Amino acid sequence: MQLRHVSTNLRQGLRRNASMHLAVVLTLFVSLSLAGIGLMMSKQAELTVDVIGSELQIQVVLCLPDDPQNASCTSEVTEEQKSAIATAIDDNPEVADFRFESKAESLEKLKALLGPEQFEGPDPVFTVEDAPQAVRITLEDPNDFDGTVDAVANLDGVSYITLAKDEVKPIFTLIDVLQYSSWGAAAALLLASILLVANTIRLTALARRKEIEIMRLVGASRIFIALPFLLEALVTALLGVALAVGAVAAFTQFALIGGLSEVVRALPFIGWAEWAETSLVLVVVAPILTVVPTLLLTRKYLRL
């Protein structure tokens, strides 16, 4: 009887304010999609930093035998040369931190950049011998790098230096813009959806005021009175989430997997694993975002 009462109420409630609920579902859908894309972008940023380094980094690539980048390199960098380089870097106040990267690590990064095809098979294009050792320097300030570059550039065993700042900055700017604009839009729309939830509750409370008044008088518990409202909020949230998860999936498929990653071959892109993580976050967060305001607002409008 109780369950039937609750489900009847829920169905009536959803039908009574169908247009309002649809508005909530749609705003939630758009805001959660944007929030999801924002989350994906921050994961993309992390992945990009992992592979190509942040703008705080300088990469000092060390000599290979027959180095294709630098003719003055005649052999693989020696241990003495490496320790001289380490001393020069360590002495420089611009440097926050640095570490050597082995040939194996370097090969892994190459693989991530170029895709595994050229590293496999009986006669791969690249082997570990083709991967140069390197030093990754992290700067205190992305704009103070002249001293470090000058100190290291002419040392023996150094093939060439790349400033991540130059290569990476446009990429990060793009990712940041995407990320923050989607967060911002998501926040604004989320506010809109909470206001819509508030309006829906107010309308419903008005439509059902006689019933609610009687429920209070005969001693229905607060949770029992609020339950239809909470369930309505939950249903709309889950519909919104379902649509948003779909939209983020479409974004993953068409913008990332089948889009950018086809065009921008030099960068690795996130995929379905990140989509799954993002969806999980949305599934957990969205109901909280609608149910909590509903709890507070039912208290307010129903005088519970």
Add this chain to the structure above:
Amino acid sequence: MYRPGPRPAFSRIPGTSRTVRPVIRFEKVTKSYAGPDKPALNQVTINVDKGEFVFLVGASGSGKSTALRLLLREMRPTTGRVYVAGKEINRLATWKVPRLRRQIGTVFQDFRLLPNKNVSENVAFALQVIGRSGRDIKRTVPETLELVGLSDKANRMPEELSGGEQQRVAIARAMVNHPMILIADEPTGNLDPATSVGIMKLLDRINATGTTVLMATHDHGVVDQMRKRVIELDHGRVVRDEATGVYGFQH
């Protein structure tokens, strides 16, 4: 204006009044609303024993409604204490208030039936929303409709009923959970005198089964006829408390 009559009513059984715990007790209750107005209730002390029938009379604004709302814990007194069945209800945690209200049935002047439910559903609603089982409800509702004399109208909609019948449905809804106390706020206010008599007979019958009845009213005829205990409020003070009273001296 008034000469307070003999009081208080609870001493009418000498020697027992102190040992019987009143089912309702107001202890020096004052309730002020925001604003410069005088308090709605001013140092009111009332005791009602189990099984009593009490009229609460007084002009509009004398504090009757405030007293009833305090009893239902719709609000708390500014100072003083309100007890129901020995429990101080103004100190009750909010989540326990529904349990208090399940012990108190309430009836109003405007019936407050749900227009989209029939008689039997209106009565059943009170049990559904406190989580009673369907079997329980099926058994209890017809019994209660029989008590109020509406067994033959269980499937009618409220709009098809007369005012008196609608009030009977409201009484059935208030009584279906067998409350200890029945509060009636102007229950005959919308009814003609003949119908009022029927409602009062019903309330008297309910009272005879042990339910304490507290009825706020303006209805002189009803009060004079019943010869029950009368408590009169005036500007928030108890000015009269008679064991078997009439509405006022002017009548």
